[in-house]
Amino acid sequence: MKDVARLAGVSLGTVSNALNKPEKVSERSLQKVRIAIEQLGFVPNSAARSLAVGSSATVGMVLTDLDNSLFVDIARGAEDQARQASHSLLLANSDLDLNRQESYLDIFDEARVAGILFAPMNASLEGVDRVRRHGRRVVLVNYDGGRKDCCAVLSDEEYGGYLAARHLIEMGRRRLLFAGGPEEFHAVKERRNGALRAVMEAGNVTLEIIPSRRLKSDEGRRIAAEVVQRPAARVPDGVLSPSDRIAAGVIHEFMARGLSVPDDVAVLGYDNNQFTTEAAISISTVTQDGYQMGLEAMKLLLDEERDPHHEHRILTLRPRLIVRESTQGASGRPHSEEEQRRRLGA
Amino acid sequence: MKDVARLAGVSLGTVSNALNKPEKVSERSLQKVRIAIEQLGFVPNSAARSLAVGSSATVGMVLTDLDNSLFVDIARGAEDQARQASHSLLLANSDLDLNRQESYLDIFDEARVAGILFAPMNASLEGVDRVRRHGRRVVLVNYDGGRKDCCAVLSDEEYGGYLAARHLIEMGRRRLLFAGGPEEFHAVKERRNGALRAVMEAGNVTLEIIPSRRLKSDEGRRIAAEVVQRPAARVPDGVLSPSDRIAAGVIHEFMARGLSVPDDVAVLGYDNNQFTTEAAISISTVTQDGYQMGLEAMKLLLDEERDPHHEHRILTLRPRLIVRESTQGASGRPHSEEEQRRRLGA
DNA sequence: TGATCCAGATGAAGCGCTTCAATTCCTGTT
DNA sequence: AACAGGAATTGAAGCGCTTCATCTGGATCA
Incomplete structure (x- = not known):
C-alpha cells in the first residue's frame, strides 16, 4: 500500500480511504490511486485489515455433514444473505467428527470472523460457550440443544x-x-x-x-x-x-x-x-427448507452485528410435506x- | 499476548515460543504460560499471526457445485491430507456462478492463504493467472483448461x-x-x-x-x-x-x-x-474417486509449499467402472x- | 481584505503477533 | 578460578493496514 501511495503521489491514508470510503476522496486522487493499484497489481492484505479493524468481513459456517443436502441448502441461503451485506461465507465440514467440529470453531474464533453459523452435531455445545466467551457471535442452525442464550433457527x-x-x-x-x-x-x-x-x-x-x-x-x-x-x-x-x-x-x-x-x-x-x-x-418426504433456514440464520447474525441492543431470538420454521x-x-x-x-x- | 506474558512473568517472545516452538522453552516457563493462558482465556489472533508470518496455515478450496457429491468427496480427501500437515481447509461454494468463483479466489488471495485448491467451472481460468501472479499457490482439480503451468489433478x-x-x-x-x-x-x-x-x-x-x-x-x-x-x-x-x-x-x-x-x-x-x-x-456409473483426487491435490500443494525446487505436475487418475x-x-x-x-x- | 469554513489530505500511532540479535545464566572444562 | 559454549530468555523492530487528530488550501462572505 505504501508503494501505491508513493506511485500515486498521495499519502497512505488517502489510499486507504480510496479503498474503503471512496466518497471521502476527490475524484482526482481516486483516479491516481486506481491507476497505481492497477500498475502494481496491488492486493489488499485482509489479515492486516482484520488486525487493524479488529474483525473480518467473513462469516464462518461449521457444518456436520455435507452429504446431507439439507446443509448445502442452508449454506446457500446463508451465502446469498451474506453477500447482500458484503460479507462472504466460508464453510468448514466437520464430517461427523466432534474433534474437527471443535477445531473449526476455534479456527474461526482465532480468525476473528464476523460471526459463526453453527449447524452442530447432537452433542455437547461447549464449543459454543467457549467462542462466545471470546465475544464471537454464534447462530445455531438446525439444533440448539435447548439453549436460550443465543440466536438459533430451528425446524419444528x-x-x-x-x-x-x-x-x-x-x-x-x-x-x-x-x-x-x-x-x-x-x-x-x-x-x-x-x-x-x-x-x-x-x-x-x-x-x-x-x-x-x-x-x-x-x-x-x-x-x-x-x-x-x-x-x-x-x-x-x-x-x-x-x-x-x-x-x-x-x-x-x-x-x-x-x-x-x-x-x-x-x-x-x-x-x-x-x-x-x-x-x-x-x-x-418432509422438507425443512434449508435455504430459508440459512437465510434467516444469517439475518440474525447480521442483526447481532449491527444492532447494539440486539436481542437473541429463536426462530422455529414449520416443515412442509412433499x-x-x-x-x-x-x-x-x-x-x-x-x-x-x-x-x-x- | 502481552497480558499473558505479564501474568506469567515472562517476555512476549517466550509466550510466542511457548505457542509455536515449545521445544525451545523450558518446562517451567511453559507451565507458567499455560496457566496464564488458561486464566485469561487467551485466544491467539490468527490475523496478526498471518500478518507477521506473511501467510496462513489455511488452504482455501473453491468449488463449483456442492450438489455434486464428487466435490464433497474431493474436499474430504483434501481435508484429511491437510490435517496431516496441520493445515485446515476452508470451502467456498461458487454454486455455478462465475462471479462468485472469481470473488472467492480473491478473498483467499487477500487472506494470503497457504494455497488454493480450485475445482473450476468449464470457463476462463483468468482468475488463476491473477492470483498466481500475486504468488498464490494454486492446484487445479478436475479440470485444468489444458494449461501446463501449474499443478493439477485430473481424471481421464x-x-x-x-x-x-x-x-x-x-x-x-x-x-x-x-x-x-x-x-x-x-x-x-x-x-x-x-x-x-x-x-x-x-x-x-x-x-x-x-x-x-x-x-x-x-x-x-x-x-x-x-x-x-x-x-x-x-x-x-x-x-x-x-x-x-x-x-x-x-x-x-x-x-x-x-x-x-x-x-x-x-x-x-x-x-x-x-x-x-x-x-x-x-x-x-463411472467413478472418479474424488477422495483420491482431493488427497493428491493437497499433496501437490504441500509439496509446492515446502520444496523450493518444486516442479509442477499434472496427475491424471484413471476412473473406474461400477x-x-x-x-x-x-x-x-x-x-x-x-x-x-x-x-x-x- | 481578512475571517471563517470545510472538503481533502496527511502521517504517526497502534492492532497482536513473529523474529532475531543481544543478553543472561548455567554447566562443564582446564 | 577463569573461561568457553550452549540453553533459555529478552524486547525492539516490523508485518500492512485503519484511524484520527492535525494540517492545507481554496471558496465564501461580510
Whole structure:
C-alpha cells in the first residue's frame, strides 16, 4: 500500500480511504490511486485489515455433514444473505467428527470472523460457550440443544413427524412403522413424538418403533427385511422414517422382496434430500427448507452485528410435506421445474 | 499476548515460543504460560499471526457445485491430507456462478492463504493467472483448461467414456445412445470421444449422440421420452450419459413408459454420485474417486509449499467402472458396506 | 481584505503477533 | 578460578493496514 501511495503521489491514508470510503476522496486522487493499484497489481492484505479493524468481513459456517443436502441448502441461503451485506461465507465440514467440529470453531474464533453459523452435531455445545466467551457471535442452525442464550433457527421437528404420520393415516394406512434413527438424536425423538401425536389423534392406528444406530440406507434395508418376514397382518402398511436415506433403503428392500410401494406399503422420508427426486421412485418426504433456514440464520447474525441492543431470538420454521410417488403412486411428473425451484427456495 | 506474558512473568517472545516452538522453552516457563493462558482465556489472533508470518496455515478450496457429491468427496480427501500437515481447509461454494468463483479466489488471495485448491467451472481460468501472479499457490482439480503451468489433478475423462461404452457393448448392447451434456464442457466431449473409441473398436455397434444444455435429470427425461417413441428397431438398447442425474432421469422416464431397465435398455451414469446407490434401482456409473483426487491435490500443494525446487505436475487418475443394477439387473446387494467405504476412500 | 469554513489530505500511532540479535545464566572444562 | 559454549530468555523492530487528530488550501462572505 505504501508503494501505491508513493506511485500515486498521495499519502497512505488517502489510499486507504480510496479503498474503503471512496466518497471521502476527490475524484482526482481516486483516479491516481486506481491507476497505481492497477500498475502494481496491488492486493489488499485482509489479515492486516482484520488486525487493524479488529474483525473480518467473513462469516464462518461449521457444518456436520455435507452429504446431507439439507446443509448445502442452508449454506446457500446463508451465502446469498451474506453477500447482500458484503460479507462472504466460508464453510468448514466437520464430517461427523466432534474433534474437527471443535477445531473449526476455534479456527474461526482465532480468525476473528464476523460471526459463526453453527449447524452442530447432537452433542455437547461447549464449543459454543467457549467462542462466545471470546465475544464471537454464534447462530445455531438446525439444533440448539435447548439453549436460550443465543440466536438459533430451528425446524419444528415434532410437527414434521406429525405431518408425516398424518399423511400416511389420511392415505388409509393403519399399521405404521417408525423406521430407524438413534433415539438420542433430538430430531429423531421429536419426529417420533409428532408421529405419536398424530396416531393418538386418529385412534385405531398403531405405531411401531424400530430404532437404528445410524441414519444410513443399510439400516432401512435391515428393518424392511425384518418386518417383511412377518405374517401379512403384522407387516406395516405405512412407514415413516427420520431420514430419506433410511426411507430409500426401506423402499429398495421392500421392492426387492416383491412388495409394491406404495400399494402394499407407503414409505415416507425426511429432509427432502436431493436424491429423493432423482430416484426411480420418487420419495415423499418432509422438507425443512434449508435455504430459508440459512437465510434467516444469517439475518440474525447480521442483526447481532449491527444492532447494539440486539436481542437473541429463536426462530422455529414449520416443515412442509412433499407428497411424491412413494406414498401416492405415480401421479404425473414428480419433480417439475416448479418443484425444483421451491426446493432451492429461490 | 502481552497480558499473558505479564501474568506469567515472562517476555512476549517466550509466550510466542511457548505457542509455536515449545521445544525451545523450558518446562517451567511453559507451565507458567499455560496457566496464564488458561486464566485469561487467551485466544491467539490468527490475523496478526498471518500478518507477521506473511501467510496462513489455511488452504482455501473453491468449488463449483456442492450438489455434486464428487466435490464433497474431493474436499474430504483434501481435508484429511491437510490435517496431516496441520493445515485446515476452508470451502467456498461458487454454486455455478462465475462471479462468485472469481470473488472467492480473491478473498483467499487477500487472506494470503497457504494455497488454493480450485475445482473450476468449464470457463476462463483468468482468475488463476491473477492470483498466481500475486504468488498464490494454486492446484487445479478436475479440470485444468489444458494449461501446463501449474499443478493439477485430473481424471481421464476419455478413458471413463471408453469404459462406459465398452461395458455396454460387453453386455451385448449394439445401439448405444450418448445422452445429454453440453458439448462445450470439456469433460462431456472427452467422455464422448472415449465412447466413440470403444464403439469403433467393437465394430457393428452404433453410437447416437443427443446433447442437452444442462446436466440435470429433466434433460434425461426429455431425451428418453423422445427416443422411446421411435419404431422399436431404432430405440437404443444401451444409454450412457455424462452425469448420474441425467441417467436417473432417463431411467425414470423409461420405466414410466413401460420399458424395463436394464432388460430393454441398460443405462449408465457418471460420477458415482451419492444417490446412485440410494435409488430403488441402483445406477451403474463411472467413478472418479474424488477422495483420491482431493488427497493428491493437497499433496501437490504441500509439496509446492515446502520444496523450493518444486516442479509442477499434472496427475491424471484413471476412473473406474461400477456395475450396478441399471446395466446388469439385480445382483445381490448393490451397495455393501465395503462399497460404501470405497466410495469414501477411507 | 481578512475571517471563517470545510472538503481533502496527511502521517504517526497502534492492532497482536513473529523474529532475531543481544543478553543472561548455567554447566562443564582446564 | 577463569573461561568457553550452549540453553533459555529478552524486547525492539516490523508485518500492512485503519484511524484520527492535525494540517492545507481554496471558496465564501461580510
